[in-house]
Amino acid sequence: MLSTSVLAQTPTPPERLKAQADIKALVNDPVALRQAIDAGKKVTFFCVNCHGENGISKMTEVPNLAGQNAAYVLEQIRKFGAGERKNQFMEGLIKVLKDDERLQAAQYYASMPVPPSPTTPALAAKGKALFTKLCVQCHGVNARGSELFPRLAGQQIEYLRLSITRYRDGTGIRNEPRMTIATSMLKDADIIALANYLRQLP
Ligand code: HEC
Ligand code: HEC
Structure with missing residues (x-):
C-alpha cells in the first residue's frame, strides 16, 4: 500500500x-x-x-x-x-x-465564515487521534485543506459521516482513490468519532 x-x-x-x-x-x-x-x-x-x-x-x-x-x-x-x-x-x-x-x-x-458546532467531547478526542494519524497530510493540521484538498473543519456532521463511509465502501457515489485508501481501515465508530471531531473545529 x-x-x-x-x-x-x-x-x-x-x-x-x-x-x-x-x-x-x-x-x-x-x-x-x-x-x-x-x-x-x-x-x-x-x-x-x-x-x-x-x-x-x-x-x-x-x-x-x-x-x-x-x-x-x-x-x-x-x-x-x-x-x-x-x-x-x-x-x-x-x-x-x-x-x-x-x-x-x-x-x-x-469568502463566507463557517460556524463550528459543539459535539461530544469524548468522541471528538478519539476523532482527533485518528485524524492526526490518517488525515492531516492532505487536509492539514486544522482541517482547513488547501487549493487541492477540501476544508473539513466545521462541516455538517451527518454529511461528513455519509461521505467518509461512501469513500470507504467504494459505493461509486464519490470516486477518489486516495480517499478510499485513507479510509479503508476505519470502522463505523471511527467515522462517527472523526465526524464529531471535524464538526466542532473552527
Ligand atoms: C492522500 C490525501 C488524502 C488523505 C490522506 C485523506 N484525504 Fe480526504 N480527501 C482527499 C481528496 C483529494 C478529497 C476530494 C475527493 C473528491 O473529489 O471527491 C478528499 C475529500 C474528503 C471528504 C469530502 C469533503 C467534502 O466536502 O465533501 C472528507 C469528508 C474527507 N476527505 C475526510 C478525510 C478523512 C476523515 C481522512 C482521514 C481518515 C482523509 N480524508 C484523508 C484527500 C485525502
Ligand atoms: C435540492 C437541494 C440542493 C440545491 C438547491 C443545491 N444543492 Fe448543492 N448539494 C446538495 C446535496 C444534498 C449535496 C451533497 C451530495 C452528496 O451527498 O454528496 C450537495 C453538494 C454540493 C457541492 C459539493 C460540496 C462538497 O463539500 O463537496 C457543491 C459545490 C454544491 N452542492 C454546490 C451547489 C450550488 C452552487 C448550488 C446552486 C446553484 C447548489 N449546490 C444547489 C443539494 C442541493
Missing part, C-alpha cells in the same frame, strides 16, 4: 491547474474579487434552498459551502457536471451555471 504522504503529492490534472490559475488571478485583484463575490451571491440565490443562507446549511446531511476552498468547489461542480460524482439533483442543476458563474459562486462561498 502506498503511504498517504506519497499520495498527497499526486500530480494535478491540467483542468484543475487552470481553475487554480483563474482563482489566483482573481484573488490578486481586490476590485475584481469584490465584484465576483457580489455576483456570486446573486448566482447562488437558488442554492440557498438547500445549502442555506450564506452557505451555512440547516440540514445536517447537506454540506456547508461557506468557508470551502474555491478550487475544491469548482472541482466538485465539474465532477457533478461530468457525472463523476453522483447526486441526481446536483448533476442536473449544475449544468445551468456558466464557467464565470461557477467561479463567482465558488469565490462567494470561500
